[in-house]
Amino acid sequence: MFQNCREGGALFHISDAKNFVGEEVEIRGWLYNKRSKGKILFYIIRDGTGYIQAVAVKGEAPDKAFEMYDQLGLESSIIVKGIVREEPRAPGGYELTLTDIKPVHKSVDYPITKKEHGTAFLMEHRHLWLRSKKQRAILRIRSFVEKKIVDFFYENGFVRIDTPILTATAAEGTTNLFATEYFNLGKAYLAQTGQLYLEAAIFAHGLVYNFGPTFRAEKSKTRRHLMEFWMIEAEEAFYDNDDNIALQEKFISYLIQNVLENCGDDLKILERDTSLLEKVVPPFPKITYDEAIEILSRKNFKIRWGEDFGGDDETAISESFEKPVFVMNYPRDIKAFYMKEHSERPELVKCADLIAPEGYGEIIGGSQREEDYDKLLKNMKDFGLSEDDYGWYLDLRKYGSVPHSGFGMGLERFVAWVCGIPHVREAIPFPRMLYRIYP
RNA sequence: UCCGGCGUAGCUCAACCGGUAGAGCGGGUGGCUGUUAACCACUAGGUUGGGGGUUCGAGUCCCUCCGCCGGAGCCA
Numbered sequence: 047m048f049q050n051c052r053e054g055g056a057l058f059h060i061s062d063a064k065n066f067v068g069e070e071v072e073i074r075g076w077l078y079n080k081r082s083k084g085k086i087l088f089y090i091i092r093d094g095t096g097y098i099q100a101v102a103v104k105g106e107a108p109d110k111a112f113e114m115y116d117q118l119g120l121e122s123s124i125i126v127k128g129i130v131r132e133e134p135r136a137p138g139g140y141e142l143t144l145t146d147i148k149p150v151h152k153s154v155d156y157p158i159t160k161k162e163h164g165t166a167f168l169m170e171h172r173h174l175w176l177r178s179k180k181q182r183a184i185l186r187i188r189s190f191v192e193k194k195i196v197d198f199f200y201e202n203g204f205v206r207i208d209t210p211i212l213t214a215t216a217a218e219g220t221t222n223l224f225a226t227e228y229f230n231l232g233k234a235y236l237a238q239t240g241q242l243y244l245e246a247a248i249f250a251h252g253l254v255y256n257f258g259p260t261f262r263a264e265k266s267k268t269r270r271h272l273m274e275f276w277m278i279e280a281e282e283a284f285y286d287n288d289d290n291i292a293l294q295e296k297f298i299s300y301l302i303q304n305v306l307e308n309c310g311d312d313l314k315i316l317e318r319d320t321s322l323l324e325k326v327v328p329p330f331p332k333i334t335y336d337e338a339i340e341i342l343s344r345k346n347f348k349i350r351w352g353e354d355f356g357g358d359d360e361t362a363i364s365e366s367f368e369k370p371v372f373v374m375n376y377p378r379d380i381k382a383f384y385m386k387e388h389s390e391r392p393e394l395v396k397c398a399d400l401i402a403p404e405g406y407g408e409i410i411g412g413s414q415r416e417e418d419y420d421k422l423l424k425n426m427k428d429f430g431l432s433e434d435d436y437g438w439y440l441d442l443r444k445y446g447s448v449p450h451s452g453f454g455m456g457l458e459r460f461v462a463w464v465c466g467i468p469h470v471r472e473a474i475p476f477p478r479m480l481y482r483i484y485p
Numbered sequence: 486u487c488c489g490g491c492g493u494a495g496c497u498c499a500a501c502c503g504g505u506a507g508a509g510c511g512g513g514u515g516g517c518u519g520u521u522a523a524c525c526a527c528u529a530g531g532u533u534g535g536g537g538g539u540u541c542g543a544g545u546c547c548c549u550c551c552g553c554c555g556g557a558g559c560c561a
Contacts, residue, residue, distance in 0.1 A: 083524085084517040103518065135519070155495080160522045161510045162497055166553055222559090238560090264559050265486070277561060356557075399561095411561060456561030470561095481553075 060096035063140035066130045077122045100128050100142040107144050123150035173485045183312035188461045194304045205251040209240025215435040222263040236261035242439050244281035255280040267480050269469040274478040281452035287396040287414040290451035295328040302326040318466040332372040354380045361405040374398045383429040385413040406463040412453025419443035
């Protein structure tokens with residue numbers, strides 16, 4: 047914030063008002079709202095840490111405060127001085143008796159008004175929408191979650207491996223990738239996963255993770271999809287599928303409990319019902335794909351064994367549980383080539399997707415990886431992948447191969463769930479969507 | 486790409502069976518000494534997304550294009 051560049055005077059944040067009662071302070075911020083009642087007027091100011099109301103009474107406050115009133119549109123940047131006062135009628139409990147107000151820049155006709163707006167309009171003004179209370183709360187929670195993700199892995203002995211964003215080939219084959227020119231080497235693609243690179247790194251570090259943007263050029267048009275999203279992926283040497291699931295349980299619970307402990311004010315702004323989040327502690331329910339199909343059949347869903355779940359299916363499964371639920375051991379045909387075959391039923395793979403409660407859908411996809419050279423090579427051929435493109439990946443099964451597992455979590459889906467917001471587009475500052483890349 | 490829905494004032498939305506386009510907010514003007522999305526009065530603001538058609542008459546019905554929203558597929 048600004049306090050580092052202030053000359054003299056009290057260092058002041060609105061959020062610290064309680065420590066400055068009776069003192070004159072200076073706020074550098076923006077005009078959030080204003081009201082006039084003739085000989086008394088109110089300026090509501092925000093400074094990035096909170097909101098406070100400055101009161102000016104005719105004859106007591108400088109005349110300037112009244113002259114300024116009509117000139118200052120909402121979101122004008124201003125420097126306000128005033129004396130902090132306890133005030134039970136004020137929302138935060140504190141108020142300012144205004145002693146000076148100076149415009150830094152006068153804002154005229156701010157597009158986002160105090161009444162409701164539609165999402166199309168708000169997305170068109172995303173650069174301004176970020177200033178509003180709920181959007182601030184969401185992105186503050188996102189920022190905190192990002193910190194706790196890094197903390198969790200650091201505390202648990204993981205090494206962060208930043209995997210490349212520009213890659214030469216598709217990692218999972220089927221999905222569409224964004225392409226760009228790469229000098230004399232032809233096309234390069236924006237990474238849709240860093241997993242294969244993480245698998246290489248476990249042989250150096252044992253436990254590794256990455257955290258960064260991921261790109262999918264799929265024409266997905268739903269509340270759970272973005273073209274550019276942030277993913278956290280972990281990869282663990284000598285972990286089987288059960289170890290992997292236990293780690294995910296611990297990870298998700300850690301994040302949720304930390305948010306509940308530290309983000310109470312923001313969750314309140316979002317009117318999030320936290321009672322369901324409080325239940326997110328290990329162990330989570332675990333069902334197999336077969337059992338999930340049974341649950342859906344009982345609910346009269348038209349899904350047959352062998353098909354993947356759609357959004358409605360995931361919601362229906364999650365409604366049977368209060369906590370996030372792991373769905374394990376999917377048919378191999380609907381999963382990626384690198385997943386390890388189930389030892390008793392070769393038509394299945396050892397994997398688990400974590401489905402969040404309240405209809406937020408899949409937030410984690412994970413699996414044990416195929417560590418056997420010959421089986422992996424056969425899978426790649428079955429999936430139509432070129433052996434040449436993946437030579438380095440096959441090498442990992444030649445020089446000290448070990449059982450290993452990993453998972454990937456979509457940050458925006460997680461944040462949307464925690465915040466209780468219906469669409470992932472609000473869980474990222476500037477969403478890239480199928481028909482929107484502005485602003 | 487496919488399936489639905491929507492497009493009316495700056496914004497959010499009304500307008501019955503096809504019959505003179507309206508409200509709230511925002512803007513402007515005036516009023517008000519405790520407002521909390523302040524309130525009260527007055528006021529300006531429209532090629533009803535574009536084009537074509539049916540009709541005495543279209544915001545409303547038909548065709549077409551454009552834009553947006555939701556869903557499917559795919560996935561986190």
